[in-house]
Amino acid sequence: MAWRLALPLLLFYAPILLCSSSQEVQDNDPSKLFKSASEMMSLRKYDGALGLLNAVLELDPNHSEAYRQRATVLRHRCRHKEAESDYNKFLELKPGTASVEKELAQLLQAQNALESAYSQSDAGEFSKVLEYVNKIVLVFSPGCLKAKLLKAKALLALKDYSNVISETGFILKEDEDNLDALLLRGRAYYYLADHDVANRHYQKGLRLDPEHSELKKAYFGLKKLLKKTKSAEDNAAKSKFRVAVEDYKAALAMDPDHTMYNVQLYLGLCKTLVKLGRGKEAINSCTEALSIDEELVDALAQRGEAKLLTEDWEGAVEDLKEAAQKSPQDMAIREALMKAERQLKLSKRKDWYKILGISKTASAADIKRAYKRLALQWHPDKNVENREEAENMFREIASAYEVLSDEDKRVRYDRGEDLEEMGMGGGGGSFDPFGGGGGQQYTFHHGGGFPGGGFPGGFQFNFG
Numbered sequence: 095m096a097w098r099l100a101l102p103l104l105l106f107y108a109p110i111l112l113c114s115s116s117q118e119v120q121d122n123d124p125s126k127l128f129k130s131a132s133e134m135m136s137l138r139k140y141d142g143a144l145g146l147l148n149a150v151l152e153l154d155p156n157h158s159e160a161y162r163q164r165a166t167v168l169r170h171r172c173r174h175k176e177a178e179s180d181y182n183k184f185l186e187l188k189p190g191t192a193s194v195e196k197e198l199a200q201l202l203q204a205q206n207a208l209e210s211a212y213s214q215s216d217a218g219e220f221s222k223v224l225e226y227v228n229k230i231v232l233v234f235s236p237g238c239l240k241a242k243l244l245k246a247k248a249l250l251a252l253k254d255y256s257n258v259i260s261e262t263g264f265i266l267k268e269d270e271d272n273l274d275a276l277l278l279r280g281r282a283y284y285y286l287a288d289h290d291v292a293n294r295h296y297q298k299g300l301r302l303d304p305e306h307s308e309l310k311k312a313y314f315g316l317k318k319l320l321k322k323t324k325s326a327e328d329n330a331a332k333s334k335f336r337v338a339v340e341d342y343k344a345a346l347a348m349d350p351d352h353t354m355y356n357v358q359l360y361l362g363l364c365k366t367l368v369k370l371g372r373g374k375e376a377i378n379s380c381t382e383a384l385s386i387d388e389e390l391v392d393a394l395a396q397r398g399e400a401k402l403l404t405e406d407w408e409g410a411v412e413d414l415k416e417a418a419q420k421s422p423q424d425m426a427i428r429e430a431l432m433k434a435e436r437q438l439k440l441s442k443r444k445d446w447y448k449i450l451g452i453s454k455t456a457s458a459a460d461i462k463r464a465y466k467r468l469a470l471q472w473h474p475d476k477n478v479e480n481r482e483e484a485e486n487m488f489r490e491i492a493s494a495y496e497v498l499s500d501e502d503k504r505v506r507y508d509r510g511e512d513l514e515e516m517g518m519g520g521g522g523g524s525f526d527p528f529g530g531g532g533g534q535q536y537t538f539h540h541g542g543g544f545p546g547g548g549f550p551g552g553f554q555f556n557f558g
Contacts, residue, residue: 124154131163140167140237148479158187162194169197172238173233174205200305204234213245223248232455239265239272246278250285258282273299277309287354289316319348323359330366336528338366357393364396373403392419399430407438440510458499 131146147164152155165180176303181198185191207230214222224245231241247259280295296313298504299306328343330343346356360383367376380397383390398413414431421427449453450464468491470476477484497503 096153096511099280107315120373121383122153124160127153128157128160128163131160135163135167140170140468143167146204150531157186158184161187164200165197169201169204169235170237172204172235172240174201174208174235177201178205186378187195196451198236198251204231204238207220207231208235208241208244215244218251219383220248220251224252239269243274246275250278250281253285255282271302273303273309276302277306277312280309280312282315284312285354287352287353289355292316298420315348319345319352319355322348326359326366330362333369335366335370339363339370342366353386357383357390360386361390361393361396364393364400368396368399371403372398376400388545389420391417391424391427393426394420395427395430398434400436402430405437405441407441410434412527413436438508444490444493446507449490449494455497461495461498465491465499 097469126151131150134140134143134146143169144164147160147167149454150160150504154160159422161180161184165177165184167182168174168177175362177315178198178201181194181201185198188194207226211223211226211231214220214226227241227245227248230464232245235241242261242265246258246265249258249261259279259282263284265275266279266304268445269275274300276295279290280299282292283295291315292305293313296309296316299309300313303309322341322345324337326345329335329341331337342359346359346363350356360379364379364383367373367379377397377400377514380393380400383393384397387393394413394417397409398417400409401407401413411431411434414434416432417422417427447456450456450461450468452460452464456464469488472482472484472487474488474490476482497507
């Protein structure tokens with residue numbers, strides 16, 4: 095009865111015992127181990143191949159092909175010194191083998207190129223780093239993790255963020271817990287302003303090594319930046335504009351190189367400064383945003399608004415017109431453009447108040463007194479030596495009085511209406527008080543032919 099109970103166990107363990115016996119034979123057979131190692135190498139399972147080749151050489155220290163294969167694996171991993179030793183061991187066993195001498199020369203090229211790449215990286219010559227790594231190191235040592243990470247660092251320094259993501263992706267497929275690759279990939283996403291993905295990479299790395307200094311710096315730096323940005327936006331929304339300005343500036347100072355994100359910070363700062371009426375600072379901030387993204391319509395429009403504050407009418411029209419062309423459906427931009435064009439037109443018309451030397455709140459009596467004083471001062475017969483200038487000034491004074499002494503014209507002028515286009519005078523072109531030449535009598539009668547009625551009450555001047 096006992097043997098019947100033991101039979102199932104014997105049937106179960108027999109294949110295992112036979113396999114174990116066979117494995118022991120294989121483990122002691124260098125040729126079979128070498129064959130298995132070659133198969134693993136063809137499948138790119140280099141770590142497994144390396145273990146088998148180590149076993150082969152322990153059993154047979156003179157197995158030349160095992161030295162060569164192990165040198166190939168070590169070279170692939172850029173363990174150059176160890177690979178060089180194995181190539182030399184092979185050549186001791188089989189001196190003059192041309193193919194192995196060539197592989198050894200390639201190994202030395204890869205080793206020197208990697209050293210040069212590190213030197214160029216220290217010197218900040220990142221384009222040269224890529225040349226050494228791509229053209230030499232990864233040609234002869236395609237599995238060199240150090241070279242791949244160095245390449246990713248160089249790409250990051252050159253702001254080629256998409257290729258950093260691609261290169262580190264290949265590394266993480268082989269080693270998903272590689273902390274350097276997680277850090278580099280996270281930074282690439284960070285500089286592309288994809289902060290959520292960047293944060294996931296930083297967090298994964300910190301779960302693997304909570305004390306990793308660079309990952310901690312990157313993670314907490316991002317957290318601080320987002321917190322300060324939110325504070326700026328919240329304060330701007332609550333109309334706490336001065337506090338918002340300081341928050342935006344603090345956020346911008348955290349990482350001046352983070353251009354894809356900073357463009358929005360500059361824009362937010364510009365908008366806030368416009369609301370505060372700080373036109374010059376707003377122009378500078380929007381210009382910074384446009385230097386990063388020249389197609390940013392909001393920045394163009396806000397800079398146009400800022401130029402209105404500084405009375406740069408032509409600059410405002412230029413920016414707002416470009417913004418309107420890029421966003422033709424935006425009514426706010428169109429309204430701002432119309433305002434800028436109106437201000438530009440007004441800036442080019444004559445300032446009658448300035449010509450009479452009075453304020454815009456001057457009374458009718460103030461206007462008459464100013465007109466009388468200036469007309470006497472600039473009468474051509476009193477300015478013989480500069481008669482042409484005096485005639486021009488006298489016409490300007492008369493035109494100014496014609497508009498400002500007429501209440502209806504003055505109201506329309508103050509509203510910004512074009513009196514010349516409306517045929518209401520103000521241009522000084524319909525009046526010539528100098529037809530008879532010098533040395534004659536000028537009579538001004540209130541309500542007469544002189545624009546605005548001449549001097550109050552009528553005056554007669556004889557200039558002989």
